[in-house]
Amino acid sequence: MVKKLLALAAALLCFGPSAGLIGVGVLMNPAATASCLPGSLIVGPIPDSLTATTKDGTTITLNKVQLTHAATIITVGGQTAGIGRSGVVVALMAGLTETSLRMLANTGSYPESANYPNDGNGSDHDSLGLFQMRPASSWGTVAELMDPNYQARAFYGGQTGPNYPSPRGLLDIPGWQQMDPGEAAQAVEVSAYPDRYQNYQPVAEAILTTLTHPAASGSSGSSDGNTAPLVVPETRRIVFPLPEGTWVRTDPFGWRTDPINGERAFHSGSDFAAPDGTPIYAIADGVVVRADYSDSGGGVIVIEHTVQGQRVASYYIHMWQTGIHVAVGETVSAGQHIGDVGSSGHSTGPHLHVEIHPGGANEPAVDADAWLTEHGAERIQAGDTAPAACTLAGGSH
Numbered sequence: 001m002v003k004k005l006l007a008l009a010a011a012l013l014c015f016g017p018s019a020g021l022i023g024v025g026v027l028m029n030p031a032a033t034a035s036c037l038p039g040s041l042i043v044g045p046i047p048d049s050l051t052a053t054t055k056d057g058t059t060i061t062l063n064k065v066q067l068t069h070a071a072t073i074i075t076v077g078g079q080t081a082g083i084g085r086s087g088v089v090v091a092l093m094a095g096l097t098e099t100s101l102r103m104l105a106n107t108g109s110y111p112e113s114a115n116y117p118n119d120g121n122g123s124d125h126d127s128l129g130l131f132q133m134r135p136a137s138s139w140g141t142v143a144e145l146m147d148p149n150y151q152a153r154a155f156y157g158g159q160t161g162p163n164y165p166s167p168r169g170l171l172d173i174p175g176w177q178q179m180d181p182g183e184a185a186q187a188v189e190v191s192a193y194p195d196r197y198q199n200y201q202p203v204a205e206a207i208l209t210t211l212t213h214p215a216a217s218g219s220s221g222s223s224d225g226n227t228a229p230l231v232v233p234e235t236r237r238i239v240f241p242l243p244e245g246t247w248v249r250t251d252p253f254g255w256r257t258d259p260i261n262g263e264r265a266f267h268s269g270s271d272f273a274a275p276d277g278t279p280i281y282a283i284a285d286g287v288v289v290r291a292d293y294s295d296s297g298g299g300v301i302v303i304e305h306t307v308q309g310q311r312v313a314s315y316y317i318h319m320w321q322t323g324i325h326v327a328v329g330e331t332v333s334a335g336q337h338i339g340d341v342g343s344s345g346h347s348t349g350p351h352l353h354v355e356i357h358p359g360g361a362n363e364p365a366v367d368a369d370a371w372l373t374e375h376g377a378e379r380i381q382a383g384d385t386a387p388a389a390c391t392l393a394g395g396s397h
């Protein structure tokens, strides 16, 4: 069913005839994305709840919202060189200890923090978010610290972290790999209570094992034509897919004369010209259902989202093979750097072709440019988002 849906969807792309040649064989070919897999930190479907026991024998149950934050921590860890599974365990232990993995506002110190998506209100000093980071200690602005993705990047730190070199993230703690994970968490949090972190190690390990368990094959569909539910949490925001100031509108959604073969054809996306290598951002939180490359069709990424309770798919096309930074099954955050602008496939120059399909990947496209405007897509600056795993590993940009 997945293959059938995607073949149908391919027919809706930029240019029917060549897009139709996108080999569905590459869809599930691990070689197509293997170079971009950040170790074993690919998040599969997020369960509705998870129950685990702390070191001191307390049973705790985490809900889907908490597990979604855990997924962000795992995904960002996978994108950060030098973190690996052991670093992610430290971060999960810290998040569990500080907030039970909840994004906490702090209206006592910052009334405006309530304007950001949050899971409740905290009151410890002027601490904010999953890791209880304090603007007064220079961890970031209120807006930055109310973003789970930013918190995770700040926690991991290192030279690509947003606070480098201070306050220190995990990568900035000398010898953190040799420390007990609880001590390492305490070193980042500079907490007065180091022992509390160790208590959550078994819970952190259970979360990591559960969330990175490989998705059942065909989790976004099944071979008998019945689409199995793909778990996609509600997005927390919508962003424009390219950094401010890097792009210009070229071909809009609608009927047009094909610039290559001169035929009249329906253009189901919105084209934005931008320099080769410009980062492409996921327009919303979601799950990657397709990430592949073929010479004829070029690079294609498809992400499924839940926006105001509705399934929506976004398509990103024309990346080069080296410009695809996500893999099928991966959970992504709005604004995450998922690829780079290229000019592969049916293209006359570097641009992003973006499509929006309300209802899911196999439903018809609407005008993506208009949809983004209607949904208040945030414009973001280059450098605001997490570096992609492949960029770090390959250094190609």
Ligand SMILES: [Zn+2]
Residues within 6 Å of the ligand: 014, 251, 267, 269, 270, 271, 352, 353, 354
């Ligand atoms: Zn196009």
